[in-house]
Amino acid sequence: MQVDLPQLGQLDTRARLAALGTQWLGCDYHYMAVVDSTNRWLSERAEALDGDEPPTGALVLADQQTKGRGRRGRSWISPPEQNLYFSFLLRPRCNPSSLPPLSLAAAVAIARGLTPHLGAAPVVKWPNDLLWRRKKLAGILVEVASSERQLRHVVVGVGINVNQAEFAPEIAALATSVRLATGREVVRHEVLGSVLAAFEQCLEQVLAGTTEPMLDAWMGLADWIGRSLTVNTVSGSIHGEALGVDADGALRLRLADGTVERVLAGDVDMNG
Numbered sequence: 706m707q708v709d710l711p712q713l714g715q716l717d718t719r720a721r722l723a724a725l726g727t728q729w730l731g732c733d734y735h736y737m738a739v740v741d742s743t744n745r746w747l748s749e750r751a752e753a754l755d756g757d758e759p760p761t762g763a764l765v766l767a768d769q770q771t772k773g774r775g776r777r778g779r780s781w782i783s784p785p786e787q788n789l790y791f792s793f794l795l796r797p798r799c800n801p802s803s804l805p806p807l808s809l810a811a812a813v814a815i816a817r818g819l820t821p822h823l824g825a826a827p828v829v830k831w832p833n834d835l836l837w838r839r840k841k842l843a844g845i846l847v848e849v850a851s852s853e854r855q856l857r858h859v860v861v862g863v864g865i866n867v868n869q870a871e872f873a874p875e876i877a878a879l880a881t882s883v884r885l886a887t888g889r890e891v892v893r894h895e896v897l898g899s900v901l902a903a904f905e906q907c908l909e910q911v912l913a914g915t916t917e918p919m920l921d922a923w924m925g926l927a928d929w930i931g932r933s934l935t936v937n938t939v940s941g942s943i944h945g946e947a948l949g950v951d952a953d954g955a956l957r958l959r960l961a962d963g964t965v966e967r968v969l970a971g972d973v974d975m976n977g
């Protein structure tokens with residue numbers, strides 16, 4: 706069925722899931738022409754409502770964000786009518802310390818969902834960017850709400866540059882889109898459907914506790930493993946050979962003295 710992003714919200718649940726090609730992701734769907742941040746909106750809604758509302762799989766999508774959030778306090782510039790900005794809610798039944806590697810699963814899902822539109826798989830960059838020819842195509846922001854040892858919910862936010870043809874001067878050298886990669890405009894709800902269908906498969910696997918295939922899939926998309934790189938962290942830069950990621954999402958680096966260091970957070974500089 707051919708439906709546009711706002712129209713998906715007017716369908717009943719069964720028709721919407723059929724249009725998206727999913728079983729549960731998008732069961733509850735909220736479209737907004739403009740919002741500050743879909744992550745902020747969904748987290749606040751989850752905190753404001755009682756019990757299990759909104760449910761696992763609730764999805765919020767906006768055409769434009771005025772304060773899109775990126776990792777490490779950065780912003781995600783979100784102009785209208787071009788790209789995909791969405792967030793969905795998960796309620797994993799586990800404590801925060803045993804949360805499965807959702808960021809890794811998200812990166813694999815987006816890569817799989819974008820591959821048919823790009824004609825080849827994008828590259829994953831640690832911790833969870835999607836690159837095309839070294840330029841950023843998509844980003845993921847996973848935000849966990851927990852109190853003491855109780856996990857309340859997780860919001861997974863995704864920004865995909867779909868049809869954007871020009872970027873602000875400060876990011877023009879670093880960003881790309883599906884359109885720039887292929888030379889063709891793509892239909893946003895088709896990209897959304899293929900990405901969400903891939904998300905469901907990847908999430909079901911990791912939420913069921915099967916993480917090894919997801920780690921292997923992630924590393925299969927990381928063509929820079931084995932190379933030397935620098936990771937900039939809050940406590941300084943670390944240089945070493947990239948060995949891969951582990952189930953906690955940590956990057957494993959072999960340092961010059963032969964020791965292996967696990968890096969939990971930072972930004973990778975691929976140029977050595």
Ligand code: BTN
Nearest residue numbers: 742744773774775776844862864
């Ligand atoms: C990053 O690479 O820094 C993560 C970017 C995540 C952006 C998406 S857009 C939809 C969702 N809502 C937000 O405010 N951020 C995420």
